[in-house]
Amino acid sequence: MLNYDVKTVEKKWQDKWEESGVFHAKQDFSLPKYYCLVEFPYPSGQGLHVGHPRSNTALDIVARKKRLQGYNVLYPMGWDAFGLPTENYAIKNHIHPEKVTKENIARFKQQLKSLGFSFDWSREVNTTDPDYYKWTQWIFLQLFNKGLAYKKEMSVNWCTSCKCVRANEEVVSGVCERCGSEVVHKVKSQWMLKITQYAQRLIDDLDELDYIERVKIQQKNWIGCSKGAEVDFTSTAGEIITVYTTRPDTLFGATYMVVSPEHPYIEKWADRLTNIDEIREYQQAASRKSDFERTEVNKDKTGVEIKGVSAINPVNGMKIPIFISDYVLVSYGTGAIMAVPGHDTRDWEFAKKFNLPIIEVVSGGDIEKEAFTDCDTGVMVNSGFLSGLSVEEAKVEILKWLIEKGKGHEKVNYKLRDWVFSRQRYWGEPIPIVICDKCGFVPLPETELPLVLPQVESYEPTDNGESPLAQITQWVNTTCPHCGAPAKRETDIMPQWAGSSWYFLRYCDPHNENALASKEALEYWTPVDWYNGGMEHTTLHLLYSRFWHKFLYDIGVVPTGEPYLKRTSHGMILGANGEKMSKSRGNVINPDDIVKDYGADTMRLYEMFIGDFEKAAPWNSSSIKGCRRFLDRVWALQDMVGEGSGYSPKLENEFHRTIKKVTEDIDNLKSNTAIAAMMSLLNKIYEVGTVTLGELNTLTILLNPFAPHMTEELWEVMGFGGTVTDQSWPEYDDGKCREDTIEIVAQINGKVRSRLNVSADIETGEAIALAKADEKIASALKGKRIIKELYVKGKLVNIVVKPQ
RNA sequence: GCGGGUAUGGCGGAAUUGGCAGACGCGCCAGAUUUAGGAUCUGGUGGUAACUCCGUGCAGGUUCAAGUCCUGUUACCCGCACCA
Numbered sequence: 001m002l003n004y005d006v007k008t009v010e011k012k013w014q015d016k017w018e019e020s021g022v023f024h025a026k027q028d029f030s031l032p033k034y035y036c037l038v039e040f041p042y043p044s045g046q047g048l049h050v051g052h053p054r055s056n057t058a059l060d061i062v063a064r065k066k067r068l069q070g071y072n073v074l075y076p077m078g079w080d081a082f083g084l085p086t087e088n089y090a091i092k093n094h095i096h097p098e099k100v101t102k103e104n105i106a107r108f109k110q111q112l113k114s115l116g117f118s119f120d121w122s123r124e125v126n127t128t129d130p131d132y133y134k135w136t137q138w139i140f141l142q143l144f145n146k147g148l149a150y151k152k153e154m155s156v157n158w159c160t161s162c163k164c165v166r167a168n169e170e171v172v173s174g175v176c177e178r179c180g181s182e183v184v185h186k187v188k189s190q191w192m193l194k195i196t197q198y199a200q201r202l203i204d205d206l207d208e209l210d211y212i213e214r215v216k217i218q219q220k221n222w223i224g225c226s227k228g229a230e231v232d233f234t235s236t237a238g239e240i241i242t243v244y245t246t247r248p249d250t251l252f253g254a255t256y257m258v259v260s261p262e263h264p265y266i267e268k269w270a271d272r273l274t275n276i277d278e279i280r281e282y283q284q285a286a287s288r289k290s291d292f293e294r295t296e297v298n299k300d301k302t303g304v305e306i307k308g309v310s311a312i313n314p315v316n317g318m319k320i321p322i323f324i325s326d327y328v329l330v331s332y333g334t335g336a337i338m339a340v341p342g343h344d345t346r347d348w349e350f351a352k353k354f355n356l357p358i359i360e361v362v363s364g365g366d367i368e369k370e371a372f373t374d375c376d377t378g379v380m381v382n383s384g385f386l387s388g389l390s391v392e393e394a395k396v397e398i399l400k401w402l403i404e405k406g407k408g409h410e411k412v413n414y415k416l417r418d419w420v421f422s423r424q425r426y427w428g429e430p431i432p433i434v435i436c437d438k439c440g441f442v443p444l445p446e447t448e449l450p451l452v453l454p455q456v457e458s459y460e461p462t463d464n465g466e467s468p469l470a471q472i473t474q475w476v477n478t479t480c481p482h483c484g485a486p487a488k489r490e491t492d493i494m495p496q497w498a499g500s501s502w503y504f505l506r507y508c509d510p511h512n513e514n515a516l517a518s519k520e521a522l523e524y525w526t527p528v529d530w531y532n533g534g535m536e537h538t539t540l541h542l543l544y545s546r547f548w549h550k551f552l553y554d555i556g557v558v559p560t561g562e563p564y565l566k567r568t569s570h571g572m573i574l575g576a577n578g579e580k581m582s583k584s585r586g587n588v589i590n591p592d593d594i595v596k597d598y599g600a601d602t603m604r605l606y607e608m609f610i611g612d613f614e615k616a617a618p619w620n621s622s623s624i625k626g627c628r629r630f631l632d633r634v635w636a637l638q639d640m641v642g643e644g645s646g647y648s649p650k651l652e653n654e655f656h657r658t659i660k661k662v663t664e665d666i667d668n669l670k671s672n673t674a675i676a677a678m679m680s681l682l683n684k685i686y687e688v689g690t691v692t693l694g695e696l697n698t699l700t701i702l703l704n705p706f707a708p709h710m711t712e713e714l715w716e717v718m719g720f721g722g723t724v725t726d727q728s729w730p731e732y733d734d735g736k737c738r739e740d741t742i743e744i745v746a747q748i749n750g751k752v753r754s755r756l757n758v759s760a761d762i763e764t765g766e767a768i769a770l771a772k773a774d775e776k777i778a779s780a781l782k783g784k785r786i787i788k789e790l791y792v793k794g795k796l797v798n799i800v801v802k803p804q
Numbered sequence: 805g806c807g808g809g810u811a812u813g814g815c816g817g818a819a820u821u822g823g824c825a826g827a828c829g830c831g832c833c834a835g836a837u838u839u840a841g842g843a844u845c846u847g848g849u850g851g852u853a854a855c856u857c858c859g860u861g862c863a864g865g866u867u868c869a870a871g872u873c874c875u876g877u878u879a880c881c882c883g884c885a886c887c888a
Contacts, residue, residue, distance in 0.1 A: 173884095218807090218808080221808090221883075222883090301886085325886090327888090346888075413887075615810080617816070620830070622830060622831070623831095625829095626830055627829080629829090629844095630828095630829085686845095747869080750867095752824055790823095792823055795823050796824070798868055800868045
C-alpha cells in the first residue's frame with residue numbers, strides 16, 4: 001500500500017478539477033437541473049472562518065451527489081465585497097479599498113480551493129465589479145421608475161461611529177449591528193425602498209416554500225401583520241383624530257386618548273393649549289432620547305395631558321382627555337391611540353399613574369388588579385348595544401356600526417418599515433440619480449450605466465453626514481439628462497445588501513452584457529433549489545432579496561415569484577469552551593491549520609460529523625482524529641481485497657442499508673448520521689476481514705461527496721478506470737435492506753426478558769407462541785395470570801401478566 | 805413581556821408513526837505489536853458489589869409500553885421588544 005500523503009494528493013486533485021472544469025455547470029438546458037446555493041462571503045481581512053466550511057461542505061455534498069445522480073448542477077461562488085470593514089481598513093492604512101478587496105478575495109479563494117469545494121469558478125461574481133454593479137444600479141432605476149424608490153426627509157437611525165445611516169434591520173437593541181456603537185435619530189433626506197408594499201405577499205408566499213420553520217416565523221414576526229380598525233374621534237377643536245386599534249370591541253372602555261409627541265396636531269392646536277410650555281418640554285425630551293434610552297425606560301410610563309383640547313368618543317359621545325406620551329410611536333398606525341385601560345396592559349399602567357378612570361367592558365378579569373386582555377373567554381359589559389356579546393361577535397358588530405356611521409373601517413398594519421437605502425460612505429454602488437433644480441430627481445439613462453465609483457483622495461466619512469463622494473466636485477457636477485442644465489449627482493451610495501439581493505440571478509449567466517441574465521438561463525436555472533445560510537440574515541439579506549425578486553417578477557425580468565425553494569440554516573461552530581469564537585476570547589480555530597494538520601477531507605468530514613447541522617456545536621480538537629482515522633481505515637482497504645466481485649453474502653444487506661441511509665440522509669441534511677452509517681459499515685468490513693472489489697467500488701463512490709480527494713486517489717490506485725466524478729450514484733434495493741431472520745425482543749410487562757431469532761415475516765400468533773416457549777419467558781410466566789399478549793411486527797412481543 | 809428552541813453517559817451526539825435508550829465518534833481501561841514513545845490492531849466502557857434494580861432537567865398523568873404524547877415546572881440559548 002502506498003503511503004497516503006495528504007498534501008500532495010489533495011493538491012493533485014484540486015489541480016485536476018480546475019484543469020478539467022469538471023464542476024462547471026453545463027449550458028445544456030435539456031438536462032435536469034439542480035441549483036445549490038450558499039451565501040457568498042464578505043471577503044474580510046480575517047480570512048475564512050470555520051463557519052464557512054460548515055455551510056459550504058454541506059451543500060458541496062449535495063451538489064456532488066446530485067451530479068453523480070445525473071443532474072446538471074449549478075454550485076457557484078462569489079464575493080459580496082462592498083462594505084464598511086474594507087473601507088475602514090483602507091482609511092486606516094491608506095490603501096484603496098479596491099486593492100484591499102482584491103487581496104482579500106485572493107486569500108479567500110485560495111482557502112476555499114484548499115477545501116476541495118466543487119464550485120463552478122467560471123461563474124464567479126464580485127459585487128464591486130462595475131460589470132456586476134451596472135445591473136445593481138439598473139435594478140435601482142427600475143425601482144425608481146415604478147415609484148418604489150423615493151427620497152424622503154425623515155428621522156433615521158444614525159450610527160455615531162460609522163457616521164452613516166443604518167436600516168431598521170441593522171439596529172440591534174438600540175446599537176449598530178456592525179460596530180456596536182450608539183445609534184441616534186437624525187432627520188435626513190434619504191433614499192427609501194417601498195418594501196412595505198410587498199409586506200403581505202412576503203408573508204403569504206412563505207406558505208408555499210420549504211423553509212425551515214424558524215425562518216418563516218422570524219420573517220412573519222418581523223413583518224408583523226396585525227388586523228384591526230381605524231376609528232375616527234372628533235376633537236373639541238374640530239379635527240378628526242383617527243386612531244388605530246386591534247380591539248375596536250372595547251371602544252366603550254376608552255377613557256382617554258394618547259398621541260405620540262411628534263403628532264402634527266400638537267402644532268395645529270398650539271394656540272389653544274394652556275400648558276404648551278410643558279408640552280414642548282416633553283416633546284424635546286422625547287426627541288433627545290435614543291432608541292436605547294427609550295427601551296430602557298420601558299417600565300415607567302411618562303406623559304403630559306394636553307390642556308385645552310379633548311376628544312369625543314364616537315360611540316357614546318363621551319368627552320375624554322388627550323395625552324402625549326412616547327409609548328405611542330409616530331411611525332406605527334396613525335400615531336394616536338384610544339386608551340382602554342381596563343383591557344390593555346400599557347394603558348392600565350398609564351391610567352394608574354395618572355389616576356384616570358378604568359372601565360370594565362369585558363367581564364372575566366379583575367381590572368382593579370390588572371388589565372384583562374383575554375379575547376376568548378370574556379363577555380361584553382357596559383357597552384351599549386355590544387353588551388352580552390362575546391369579544392369576537394362584538395368585533396364584527398362594532399365594525400358594522402363604524403362603517404354604517406362613517407366613523408371607521410377595517411385596517412391592517414405592519415411593523416415592517418420601508419428600507420432606508422442610502423449610506424453616506426464611499427465603498428458601495430453609486431446611486432444613479434442626478435438632482436436637477438428644474439427636473440428634480442432624474443434617473444441616469446440606462447446607456448450610461450455603470451456609473452463608476454470615482455477615485456477619491458480620502459474615504460473618510462464626514463461629520464456633517466455627507467458621503468466622501470460629495471467632495472469630488474468634478475464627479476458631482478454634471479448635467480441633467482433631462483433638460484441639459486447643470487445639475488449634481490446623488491452622492492450617497494447603496495447599502496451592502498444591494499449587491500447580495502440579486503447575485504444568485506447573475507450566476508445563471510454571469511458574463512451577459514445586455515441583461516442581468518438571459519431569459520433562457522433564468523428560465524432554466526431559477527428558482528434556486530436549495531439555499532443554505534446563516535440565521536442572522538433572516539430579516540436582512542433573505543427578506544431583502546425576496547422583495548427584489550418579487551419586484552423583478554412583477555416587471556417580467558424573472559420567471560418566478562420566489563427566489564429560493566428551500567432554505568436551511570447551519571448552526572454556529574463554537575470555540576472549544578462552548579463560547580462564540582472570537583479573537584478576544586482566544587478560541588478561534590483557523591481552517592488553514594486543520595487542513596495543514598489533517599487535510600481537507602478530514603476537515604470536511606469532521607465539520608459534518610460534529611453534530612446536528614442546524615444546532616450550534618463546540619469545536620473539539622481531539623474528535624477530529626476519529627475522522628482522520630476513519631479515512632485511513634478506508635484507504636487501508638486496498639490491502640484487504642479478497643475474492644469475488646459483487647457484494648459478499650455477509651455484507652450484502654449491510655451495503656444496501658448503508659446506501660439507502662446515506663442517500664436519504666444527504667437529502668435531509670443529516671450528514672452526521674450518514675457518516676456514522678459508513679463508519680459502521682467499515683467496522684463490519686473489518687470484522688469480515690476482506691473486501692470485494694465491488695464493495696470497495698461502492699463505498700468509494702458513497703464516500704466521495706464527503707471526502708472527494710482521498711476517494712479519487714483510492715479509485716485511481718485501485719485501477720477502477722476514469723474518475724469517481726464520472727460514475728453513477730450507487731443504487732439500493734429496498735428488499736435487500738431487510739434480513740430474512742431478525743432478532744425480536746420478548747418482554748413481560750414491558751421489560752425485556754429475552755431475545756428471539758425469528759423469520760422476518762412471522763405472524764402474530766406464531767411470534768407469541770415462540771416467545772412463550774422461550775425458557776426465560778416460560779419460567780417468568782410461572783404462577784402468573786396472562787392479561788394481554790402483543791406482537792409489534794419486527795420489533796417485540798410483550799406479555800402482560802398479573803400475579804395469580 | 806411576546807414568539808421560537810434546547811435539556812440524553814466523562815465529552816460531541818444517535819434513536820420514522822410511542823416499541824431493545826445511549827448508534828457513531830472522542831476520551832478512558834485492558835491486551836497485542838513496539839527498545840521506548842507515537843501509530844496501529846483486538847476487546848471492554850450509563851450507574852450499581854450485584855440484580856429480574858435504577859437511569860433521557862424536575863413533578864405528575866395517559867399507555868401493555870414514554871427521551872418521544874398530555875398537564876404543570878425549572879434552567880439555558882436565539883429572535884422581537886411600549887407595534888395599540
